[in-house]
Amino acid sequence: MESIVKVPRFLVIKQYLENHINTGNWPAGTRVPSENDLAETFSVSRMTARRALAELDRQGLLLRSPGSGSFVKKIDKKRPKIELVDVIEDLLAAGRYRCRVLSMDAIQSDSETASSMEIDIGENLFKATFLYLDLDKPCQLEHLYVNSSLVPAFMKQNYEKISPSSYIDWITGDCESDYLLNSVIASPGERRELALTGEDEQACIKLRRRIWMGGNIVSLSVTINPGQLYQLQSVI
Amino acid sequence: MESIVKVPRFLVIKQYLENHINTGNWPAGTRVPSENDLAETFSVSRMTARRALAELDRQGLLLRSPGSGSFVKKIDKKRPKIELVDVIEDLLAAGRYRCRVLSMDAIQSDSETASSMEIDIGENLFKATFLYLDLDKPCQLEHLYVNSSLVPAFMKQNYEKISPSSYIDWITGDCESDYLLNSVIASPGERRELALTGEDEQACIKLRRRIWMGGNIVSLSVTINPGQLYQLQSVI
DNA sequence: AAGTGGTCTAGACCACTTG
DNA sequence: AAGTGGTCTAGACCACTTG
Numbered sequence: 246m247e248s249i250v251k252v253p254r255f256l257v258i259k260q261y262l263e264n265h266i267n268t269g270n271w272p273a274g275t276r277v278p279s280e281n282d283l284a285e286t287f288s289v290s291r292m293t294a295r296r297a298l299a300e301l302d303r304q305g306l307l308l309r310s311p312g313s314g315s316f317v318k319k320i321d322k323k324r325p326k327i328e329l330v331d332v333i334e335d336l337l338a339a340g341r342y343r344c345r346v347l348s349m350d351a352i353q354s355d356s357e358t359a360s361s362m363e364i365d366i367g368e369n370l371f372k373a374t375f376l377y378l379d380l381d382k383p384c385q386l387e388h389l390y391v392n393s394s395l396v397p398a399f400m401k402q403n404y405e406k407i408s409p410s411s412y413i414d415w416i417t418g419d420c421e422s423d424y425l426l427n428s429v430i431a432s433p434g435e436r437r438e439l440a441l442t443g444e445d446e447q448a449c450i451k452l453r454r455r456i457w458m459g460g461n462i463v464s465l466s467v468t469i470n471p472g473q474l475y476q477l478q479s480v481i
Numbered sequence: 482m483e484s485i486v487k488v489p490r491f492l493v494i495k496q497y498l499e500n501h502i503n504t505g506n507w508p509a510g511t512r513v514p515s516e517n518d519l520a521e522t523f524s525v526s527r528m529t530a531r532r533a534l535a536e537l538d539r540q541g542l543l544l545r546s547p548g549s550g551s552f553v554k555k556i557d558k559k560r561p562k563i564e565l566v567d568v569i570e571d572l573l574a575a576g577r578y579r580c581r582v583l584s585m586d587a588i589q590s591d592s593e594t595a596s597s598m599e600i601d602i603g604e605n606l607f608k609a610t611f612l613y614l615d616l617d618k619p620c621q622l623e624h625l626y627v628n629s630s631l632v633p634a635f636m637k638q639n640y641e642k643i644s645p646s647s648y649i650d651w652i653t654g655d656c657e658s659d660y661l662l663n664s665v666i667a668s669p670g671e672r673r674e675l676a677l678t679g680e681d682e683q684a685c686i687k688l689r690r691r692i693w694m695g696g697n698i699v700s701l702s703v704t705i706n707p708g709q710l711y712q713l714q715s716v717i
Numbered sequence: 718a719a720g721t722g723g724t725c726t727a728g729a730c731c732a733c734t735t736g
Numbered sequence: 737a738a739g740t741g742g743t744c745t746a747g748a749c750c751a752c753t754t755g
Binding site: 487515516517531534535545546547548549550551 | 739740741742750
């Protein structure tokens, strides 16, 4: 009773090429067999041979150019990446989300906020500070600046059921964001709000997120999390 | 003088499908036209229609199953990712890498290191502490545990030209790693080594990296960086 | 002029799920 | 039984780089 597994031919060819590349047998710059070569040596049609090469190209192992040939790429050092977990989203999903609005005002941008939001000084903004809780346990502080012309109804929302970020995301649709992460020591005020007592607990992760719409910044959020609670793990 | 740009037909079809999906016209779960449908409506061969669908499938927009059809996937919330920049690699590349070996010993694992390296208590390890400098400026501290049976020559290397991590990477080939990031306050000793004087400078980013080979941990590295210097940016 | 990869065709057989 | 996606064929034309 042998289990006969049908292996597609393009996979055989792909494996053949991948082995030569990964073992270092064909170092970077080596010209690999052409579609026609492979078609002949493996007795397949050109389209099948092509598929093996095309998939390796898509995987970033090859550099292909018409008229010239296919060449082994030099491995691009992939930098490890870490996933940013949105604690608030998790709390919302678990029904444990609570939000306390510490402040919420319409202001004019000063020089500092103007430069970080890439707008002129004196433009209208909303500035708010939120404390998020896991049920009754404080777990994140957020300073939020919102472009009031792009999200005019921001201050009229009720943030007991939805988070400010998810409201902005909903208004703007799915826009691009950039993130900046570093480590800070919580200020006395922040320590008080977050109920951080111990010496070591002062170490916090600060994450700045800016949401872009077209060339403009919709909002700038700075979240502060206790470093012990908020650990970030890689998935590659 | 019109510039006539030849647009591949599969791209036209792909765009057509993508538009319907992205505008929400075809919400998640919607069945999209089959290969045969598309081939007929766009007057192309089935292989060309297929390519449009296959590429969208690869992009994660579709769920395809033989006999059943192709369906719009519900968008998978892509968590933002942050790139971990290896400061040491950058220093090496710039010729500014300096390394001071603060300690290097052969030890037996105690209960704590045993559990974090997932080995038994009492196994042979190398334990070392390095201080890395940008020319003469301290910029990173590293506590490193190395499985001595997997990297036996670790202590015999000269780390003035290559970094310990790059040596291990070279020995093990390209293995999988996992990372864990959080925020800590530098201990008095660490502050001294890193020459951190100011109050705010105590906030550091701590990054644990474990290198896996097969099911075993080759090394466990804990690096400590001043939070001000070491900012992490998203590229998406 | 010969070879390369990029696109495309009109067929084919297959295992599979659907009505 | 009719339709689906997955694989594959043996051709074709094209713009391009190479000797």
